[in-house]
Amino acid sequence: MMELLVLFYEFLKIGLFSVGGGLATLPFLYRLAEKYPWFSPEQIPDMIAVSESTPGPLGVNMATYAGFQHSGVMGSIFATVGLVLPSLVIILVISGFLEKFRSNKYVEYTFYGLRPAVTGLIGAAGFGVLIGALFHSASFRELEFAALGSQIGWKELILFVVLCVATSRWKKHPVFYIALSGAIGILFAF
């Protein structure tokens, strides 16, 4: 039970501080992976893939998945409810003066600083995902720069370049690229 309450509390914090939608919870998940033995940083890209390929908002899906890694069904429920509880309370509080809140200049000022920071945070998390995907190394810190050539996955690098070109040219749904890459991964034994 104690374990579940810790999980709940951690996701409560994520719900309170993740602003900006979509991948905003990603940097927090990496922090959790470093702090607790619930799941490893290497599992996070797989969580993103599953969350992108299943219906529902990305943040909720990732919380459910992370909670499941922690302790199965109960973990999923505690993590997800923890994630949405802060915003539920905040919205109930501000619902009386919604319009004032929205046009409040201090809210606007806060977001002027927040949005670039969230961009930087997700960028850093994405960088970690990229290193994990392209190199045979657990993390950025474990990379040996002298032996970079032997650590790089050439097949992965080629797929990365192909996908970069493809995604900027054809606006297909993310699920399409995830499924395609999964098939390529099986075909060429990544």
Add this chain to the structure above:
Amino acid sequence: MKELWILFSTFCKIGGFTFGGGYAMLPMLQKEVVEKQKWATEDEVLDYFAIGQCTPGIIFVNTATFIGYKQKGIAGAVAATLGSIFPSLIIVMVIAAALQNFAELAVVQHAFGGIRVAVSVLIFHAVIGMWKKSVVDTVCILIAAAAFLLSLWVRLSPIWIVLAAGILGIAVSVGREGKKP
């Protein structure tokens, strides 16, 4: 009670049939909430969405909370919020359970080897999109760069970075206000 059930089931339906969250959910919200249930006008839904982005948490869930509250007060807010997360809970739990059993298989590992590359490309695109929308001047570039480096090298908790950036945003904007005649 029936109204609460309709709130719950409507947001279940939207959550269960749209992929990706965020703006991907707008068309479905408009169809179900505006046209079918007539809980809000199209403009109101867009407003809720805008406010949902300015409050912490998941935008779609926040929008559901707003609409639920407007219809049936606190009970409505809770029903709509639970509805919006219910399909995700069930579907992702089933998949996570299945993957746990098959994670050891070579086929699954090869597949995820490829999928990780796709995920990094998708994040890359998301970051570029966010950069275009949110980084409007030099101060923003500095904040984004500082957040990136502090998170990657110093491993500062995102909570502190988010708090500091919000305070900085207010300080810089108020400072600018003071300069204007």
